[in-house]
Amino acid sequence: MSTPAFFGFYNAQRGLIAAQAGLDVANHNISNANTPGYTKQRLDLTQATPYQTPTPGSSLIYQFGQGVTVNAITRVRDTFLDTQFRQETANSGALDVKKDIFNQVEDVVGEPNDTGLANGIQQLFNAIQDMSNRPESLASRSAFLQQATDLTFQFQQQGKQLLDLHRNLVGTNGNATSLTTSQLGLSVDEINTHLANLAAINEQIGTVVSSGGNANDLQDKRTVILNELATLADVTVTEQPNQQVQVDLGGQTLVKGRFVVDTLTVTANTGINADAVPGLITTTIGAVDITAGLTGGKLKGILDATGLDGAIKNVYQTFTDLNTVFDQLATAFNAVQQAGRDLSGTQRTPPDPSADIFSLDPAYVSGPKLAFYKVNQALVDAPQTIALAADDPTATANFAGPGDSRNAKAFGALRSQGFVPLGSQTFENFHQTLVARLGTNTKSFQDRSASQKGLLQQLEGRQSSVSGVNMDEETIDLVKFQQAYQASSRVIKTYNDIFQAILSMV
Amino acid sequence: MAMRSLFSVRRLKKETTTMSIGRVSSQFASNQAVSLLQGNQQRLATIQERVASGKNIIRPSDDPLGTTQLLGINVAIRDDDQFIRNIQDALSEIDSSTGALNNVTDLINRASELATQASTITSGSTNLSAIENELNLILDQVVQVGNTSLGGRYVFGGLQTQSAPFTRTGDSVVYSGSASSGSNARQIEVSSGSLVTINVPGDSIFGDVTSTGAPELVSGGSGLIRTLAELKQNVRDGDKDGVRARLDELKTSLSTVLNAQAKLGSVNNRLELTQNRLEGRKSVLSQQYARIQDIDLPKMLSDLNYQQQVTQASLGVTGKVLTQSLLNFI
Numbered sequence: 001m002s003t004p005a006f007f008g009f010y011n012a013q014r015g016l017i018a019a020q021a022g023l024d025v026a027n028h029n030i031s032n033a034n035t036p037g038y039t040k041q042r043l044d045l046t047q048a049t050p051y052q053t054p055t056p057g058s059s060l061i062y063q064f065g066q067g068v069t070v071n072a073i074t075r076v077r078d079t080f081l082d083t084q085f086r087q088e089t090a091n092s093g094a095l096d097v098k099k100d101i102f103n104q105v106e107d108v109v110g111e112p113n114d115t116g117l118a119n120g121i122q123q124l125f126n127a128i129q130d131m132s133n134r135p136e137s138l139a140s141r142s143a144f145l146q147q148a149t150d151l152t153f154q155f156q157q158q159g160k161q162l163l164d165l166h167r168n169l170v171g172t173n174g175n176a177t178s179l180t181t182s183q184l185g186l187s188v189d190e191i192n193t194h195l196a197n198l199a200a201i202n203e204q205i206g207t208v209v210s211s212g213g214n215a216n217d218l219q220d221k222r223t224v225i226l227n228e229l230a231t232l233a234d235v236t237v238t239e240q241p242n243q244q245v246q247v248d249l250g251g252q253t254l255v256k257g258r259f260v261v262d263t264l265t266v267t268a269n270t271g272i273n274a275d276a277v278p279g280l281i282t283t284t285i286g287a288v289d290i291t292a293g294l295t296g297g298k299l300k301g302i303l304d305a306t307g308l309d310g311a312i313k314n315v316y317q318t319f320t321d322l323n324t325v326f327d328q329l330a331t332a333f334n335a336v337q338q339a340g341r342d343l344s345g346t347q348r349t350p351p352d353p354s355a356d357i358f359s360l361d362p363a364y365v366s367g368p369k370l371a372f373y374k375v376n377q378a379l380v381d382a383p384q385t386i387a388l389a390a391d392d393p394t395a396t397a398n399f400a401g402p403g404d405s406r407n408a409k410a411f412g413a414l415r416s417q418g419f420v421p422l423g424s425q426t427f428e429n430f431h432q433t434l435v436a437r438l439g440t441n442t443k444s445f446q447d448r449s450a451s452q453k454g455l456l457q458q459l460e461g462r463q464s465s466v467s468g469v470n471m472d473e474e475t476i477d478l479v480k481f482q483q484a485y486q487a488s489s490r491v492i493k494t495y496n497d498i499f500q501a502i503l504s505m506v
Numbered sequence: 507m508a509m510r511s512l513f514s515v516r517r518l519k520k521e522t523t524t525m526s527i528g529r530v531s532s533q534f535a536s537n538q539a540v541s542l543l544q545g546n547q548q549r550l551a552t553i554q555e556r557v558a559s560g561k562n563i564i565r566p567s568d569d570p571l572g573t574t575q576l577l578g579i580n581v582a583i584r585d586d587d588q589f590i591r592n593i594q595d596a597l598s599e600i601d602s603s604t605g606a607l608n609n610v611t612d613l614i615n616r617a618s619e620l621a622t623q624a625s626t627i628t629s630g631s632t633n634l635s636a637i638e639n640e641l642n643l644i645l646d647q648v649v650q651v652g653n654t655s656l657g658g659r660y661v662f663g664g665l666q667t668q669s670a671p672f673t674r675t676g677d678s679v680v681y682s683g684s685a686s687s688g689s690n691a692r693q694i695e696v697s698s699g700s701l702v703t704i705n706v707p708g709d710s711i712f713g714d715v716t717s718t719g720a721p722e723l724v725s726g727g728s729g730l731i732r733t734l735a736e737l738k739q740n741v742r743d744g745d746k747d748g749v750r751a752r753l754d755e756l757k758t759s760l761s762t763v764l765n766a767q768a769k770l771g772s773v774n775n776r777l778e779l780t781q782n783r784l785e786g787r788k789s790v791l792s793q794q795y796a797r798i799q800d801i802d803l804p805k806m807l808s809d810l811n812y813q814q815q816v817t818q819a820s821l822g823v824t825g826k827v828l829t830q831s832l833l834n835f836i
Contacts (some may be wrong), residue, residue, distance in 0.1 A: 033531075033532050033533055034532075034533055040531075102567075103565075103567075106565045106566055106567060107565075109566070111565075111566060111573060111577065112563060112566075112573055112576045112577060112580070112799075118577050118580065118581070119580075122580075122581060122584045122585075125588075126584065126587075126588045129588050129589075129591075129592055129695060130591075132694070132695070133591075133592055133595045133596075133694055134595075134657075134659070136658070136659060136667055136668055389665075390689075392689050394688050394689055395684075395688055395689055400664075400665040400684060400688070400689040400690075401663070401664065401665030401666035401667060401668070401683075401684055402665070402666070402667055402668040403659065403663070403664065403665040403666065403667030403668075403684075403692050404665040404689065405692070405693075406689075409693070409695070409701070412695065416698065416699070428577075428581060431577075432574050432577045432578065435566050435573060435574065435577065436566070436570050436571070436573060436574040438566055438567075439565070439566025439567045439568075439569075439570030439573050439574075440567075440570040442565075442566065442567035443566075443567040443568075443570055446567055457538075457541065460534070460537075461534060461538070464530075464531045464533065464534035465528055465529045465530065465531065465534070466529075467531075468529075468530075468531020468532070468533055468534050469531055469532055469533065470529060470530065470531050470532055471532045471831055471832070471833070472831065472832040475831075475832045475833055475836070476832065479836065
């Protein structure tokens with residue numbers, strides 16, 4: 001029973017190598033403790049194959065341990081948590097975008113506030129009461145026209161801000177450049193860039209794996225990209241045999257191994273009221289519309305907030321609501337104006353658009369009228385032409401006198417009248433409903449986004465509890481492997497001493 | 507862990523989900539600390555925003571239901587403000603109408619005195635021509651009162667508010683305001699949909715007269731003005747029966763004026779009562795508004811104080827926990 005002369009040396013050398021590998025892994029872990037997406041690496045050690053030696057004069061076979069072997073350096077990762085995390089990241093991405101968009105809509109609508117539309121409508125009707133108290137007064141008529149001008153401006157301002165927001169998100173219909181520079185277009189660009197990067201990393205991983213290596217760090221980088229991708233769209237990730245991944249979105253394969261199979265493009269729709277419906281997301285090859293297949297991510301959030309989700313009042317609908325209520329207000333006021341008689345007893349027969357209170361710009365062709373209304377300058381110049389007196393067949397020349405304010409009361413009565421285009425609601429109720437619905441939607445997105453954040457944090461915690469680097473742990477490893485290294489060195493020294501002793505005997 | 511339990515005491519807004527984790531990575535510990543500290547600072551900012559603005563609801567999502575309530579209450583308050591303004595406007599006009607009618611009662615009383623005197627004086631006396639002169643002045647004054655205006659508006663002209671309703675030429679007085687038989691009511695809105703008439707047309711109180719010839723003889727007309735013109739004529743003619751008949755007519759005119767005054771008085775009362783009611787309602791509404799919108803300052807300040815302490819404590823704890831490392835000991 002004996003071992004070769006240098007058996008001990010080799011044994012100790014393997015110990016040294018393992019200890020050094022341990023130090024290297026701990027070192028790598030410590031260095032990357034704060035690298036996003038980094039996965040803690042672990043040294044896989046096993047015992048080396050034992051040295052077997054038969055004993056002369058005995059049937060026994062002795063096994064001498066040959067020390068330790070470095071088996072592999074592995075990545076401590078729970079891939080199921082990764083999938084879950086990506087899914088929730090996509091949900092969170094959609095909710096965050098919707099929350100941000102609706103916060104902006106709230107800022108535009110600006111209620112409850114002393115300068116909002118609710119107040120503007122109120123002021124307009126108060127001005128009518130003042131006119132009704134003193135129909136002869138040109139001052140009260142001018143005050144009313146000033147209120148009407150202010151209100152028009154407020155409506156147009158809010159309308160424009162909402163339309164700008166909508167167009168900033170999904171572009172203007174029929175304008176290809178605006179589509180590519182919209183939030184939607186930029187997000188799609190971002191996705192395509194990620195796809196290219198994924199294919200490149202897949203290729204590198206494939207090379208490492210096929211040469212028998214472990215592509216730990218590349219996989220971490222890929223996880224980061226996949227998470228970023230998930231913020232934008234709810235991609236499905238499938239592992240392939242050589243540690244590469246396949247990425248699908250809306251049933252279409254985008255990346256497979258080292259190839260980008262397909263990319264995304266945004267195509268504007270071409271409907272009549274095209275501004276209302278956002279651009280569609282299609283794949284470049286085969287032009288498959290995958291809009292309906294999206295369930296999460298920033299893309300879904302933008303599309304939902306601009307018209308895809310029928311359950312919420314989207315940005316464009318908020319704009320059209322303002323347009324509808326102002327159009328109704330202008331139409332109703334003009335009708336009352338045409339029916340009455342002005343301060344000098346004149347009535348417009350047949351109705352004369354040049355005497356309207358809210359005049360529509362002749363440049364108007366079709367679509368929302370809001371931006372084309374303005375308070376008639378002819379009335380501002382001659383406020384006596386506001387028709388505050390009733391058309392009274394019992395009076396001389398159908399005009400009861402300048403003190404007649406019955407038509408002013410007809411203006412005032414518009415306030416409590418329900419209009420069919422407003423769902424039989426009054427102007428103010430319609431606006432209140434809009435504000436309430438906006439508040440409810442926004443609050444729901446705020447709450448859901450916050451709880452989704454909590455969920456993400458929880459998942460992150462769980463993932464990090466598996467894969468994160470704990471400094472104390474690594475420090476202990478450092479000490480442990482340092483001592484192992486020292487011990488192995490001592491072993492070598494011991495063998496050396498023995499050899500010295502033997503050699504000195506010669 | 508001690509740090510987390512401290513943070514989860516009494517949250518103002520969302521509770522971040524607490525979790526049980528066996529192994530804590532260094533990065534996660536610092537990320538978690540950052541997000542908890544940010545949470546504290548956000549809550550602190552929310553309280554500060556509320557305290558600074560004094561409002562509970564700054565945007566609809568703060569309280570969607572409360573927002574609609576606020577908008578509704580605001581409409582009602584502003585409405586009441588406007589109605590009160592309408593009423594005050596109307597009250598000042600009623601004041602001047604009632605004042606004018608007081609003058610008319612004085613003038614009628616004086617005319618009656620003169621008529622009584624005239625009925626006892628023998629004809630041809632110089633006193634009669636003095637009485638006739640004074641009656642002439644009274645007629646002038648009645649016409650003047652009928653043309654009372656307030657802020658450029660003739661109060662007895664019905665809807666013809668821009669021109670003087672009574673014009674005297676010789677012994678003829680023409681009424682050109684809205685006739686009491688036609689549209690003549692000026693109305694104001696005193697509460698939603700409820701209209702109150704605040705004027706009496708001049709012809710119903712003062713009447714008018716047409717006279718022809720020289721000396722002029724009354725040939726038509728009605729009411730106080732005709733009576734006065736006819737009385738003047740009777741005095742000039744020394745027609746004592748006529749004067750006595752005019753005396754009776756003056757009594758009728760007086761009661762017409764008193765009726766009109768009573769009518770305006772009751773409108774006045776109704777307006778004042780409505781104003782009181784509106785002011786009462788407004789103060790109730792303002793309280794409701796304040797209940798929803800005004801912050802509970804003592805509570806907010808105590809929350810603020812509390813949150814400041816929590817933030818400080820968490821900073822302290824974070825500082826202690828995050829710097830703990832095995833490296834300090836080896």
